[in-house]
Amino acid sequence: MVIWIILLLMTAAAVMAVLWPLSRHCARAAQQADPDTHFYREQIAEIERDRERGVLLPSEAEAAKAEAGRRLLRATGMTAADASAAVGEPALRRRRAASTLALSVIPIIALAVYGAYGSPHLLTHPQEQQAQVPGDKMDLMAAVSQIEAHLAQNPQDGRGWEVVAPVYIRMGRIDDAVKAYGSAVRYLGPSADRLANYGEVMVLAKDGLVSSEAQKVFEQAVQLDKTSPKARYYLAVAAEQDGQIEKAKQAYGELLSSSPEGAPWVNVVRQRLASLGDEPPVAEQGDAPQIGAADIARMVSGLAERLETQGGSPEEWARLIRSYAVLGQRDKAVAAAQLARQALAQNDAGLKTIDAMARELKLTDAGP
Template sequence: MAIWLLFALMTGAAVFALLWPLSRRPQPAMPDGSTDSVLATETGFYEDQLRDIERDAGRGLLAPQEAEAARAEAARRLLRASRTLGDATAPRVGEPALRHRRAASAFALSTVPLVALIVYGLYGSPGLPAQPQAERAAAGRTGRDLAAGIAQIETHLAQHPEDGRGWEVLAPVYLRLGRMEDAVKAYEQALRLLGDTTPRLSDYGEALVAASDGMVPEKARKAFEKARAAEPGAVKPLFYLARAAEQDGDRDLAVARYKDLAASSPADAPWMSMVRESIERLGGTLPAPAPADRPGLTDEQRTAIRGMVAGLDQRLAAGGGTPEEWTRLVRSYGVMGERDKAAEALARARAALGDKAAPVEAAAREIGLASP
């Protein structure tokens, strides 16, 4: 706010300095009759001088040539004095003209800053946050350092194009900078030189999607399918394959894949918001987390599932949630065999949701909890 006040004061000072001469009142004309009296005085003085010249010439004190020169000089002075006094009697700027000047000054003083603000609002960036000089300098140094680092790696790869590790390091940098085509080529080189891995295939597919403005092209699908075959629980391939099915109009397959991803992910996973939104948009319902005691699960998997359910419980206890989230919690405790916790979650859901607790009641009946 202080900087805008300073700019306003500076603008006002500059406009005042330019327009002040226009607003000054002109010098008043001489009082009536004063000009005539001055002119008469000047004329009488030079007429007396001419009589003196004639008298001196008659007495022989001045030669004829000298008398003639003196008469001419006196006549010139009389003429010059008459012209000067005549200029003083010329019309001067009156009060109406002065008012017009002052109005023009006031209009300019108010209009120039207003026009400047409008132009800045249209073509400037008033919404950008302030950035101190030190931060701008640091950002500039960071950008220069990054550009220098990229140039160094590119020079190295031009000399050693078989360095797969160099291509793998450079690819995500290209992706972050928005150089999608370069990122795709770098991932292709890394895959060719270092071989297929689930993270490498997933990143390659994601770069293809970014280069296609969010669409999942055929090459990306093949990369994601290959990554999922190598690691069925990988998040990124499953998410993009679900999006590909949605893109093809196969709603059931897209919902099934999104549900698989939701069921195998922690409730607070960063991608869960997008998964929930996609399932709801396609008309599906979120599944409950996988039961922790399901046969075939390892101890590590059971611990992870219990942690997901506990995290969901803590989040709902702290900030509440949707009926679907309470339903998932009650059903999860029921499947895990923890009926006491399921009953407690049902009671909390009733208190939190009120009339909207019908889906939770239905889930409670499914797992055998009485519904008073």
């Protein structure tokens, strides 16, 4: 409501700025219509100066002043008449038209410009509601900044690194989360849970690929706790990606049989087994629909078809190779690496990218 009052006052001020000069035009015209009035006033002043100097007798001076006064009055009357005549009916109509135009067009233009470039919707909600959502984010950012400042001064505070690592994951800062979990393991010492979390974020950083470095971390976690479900799950995924399907099935089955009923990872393990053709997935009622293995396979197939027919960048070829490895299709990953080398034969940097991906995925039979 306040914004509209302000707009109304601004519009009224703009209209008055246009109408005020029009209303003063007649007065200025009356004052400037005949320059003789200035001459007669100067003549009267000159007569008064002559009387003071004794050039004119007092009676002569009074007579001269009276005559000059009569001429001044006559000239002033003629000026007003002339001004009134000059500002006749046509001029009056023009002033009225200008006034009407100012009263109608200026508010319309003001509203149109405000609607196009203004923000009338900003005050439709209370300020508390507007600040509620960004306020939570600001609190999180402030907390992270404080922790980071503390860790910059105390880099050996392993507990601080372990606290901020999951926050980095929530914020999408996966690389920072990897460094944070690594520092937590370094300064707090290895434990099964800590190593499992460290390995998991390494997998996230590789878009779902269990690298050889991450696999070593999970193996160390299992050595500390043979029942660690997260470490055992990712070791099974690593076996699947390496093409060791039977080993992966056995690892998934053992994890499923030793898991308590209703464990959060049970459905995921069943889906992985189903993708290997071992047993159909069992999903809890009310779960949101998820993308199945068939859908992922179709997307990967589409990418492969486009790259084979149209070509692509080294990063796209690397993504295809990694996708085949994640799906456990090792033979297709090797074939994709070979096709990528043929397509990028003139691109030295691209060949280095493909070679690095093959080494990371341990595709030894896909060498150049």
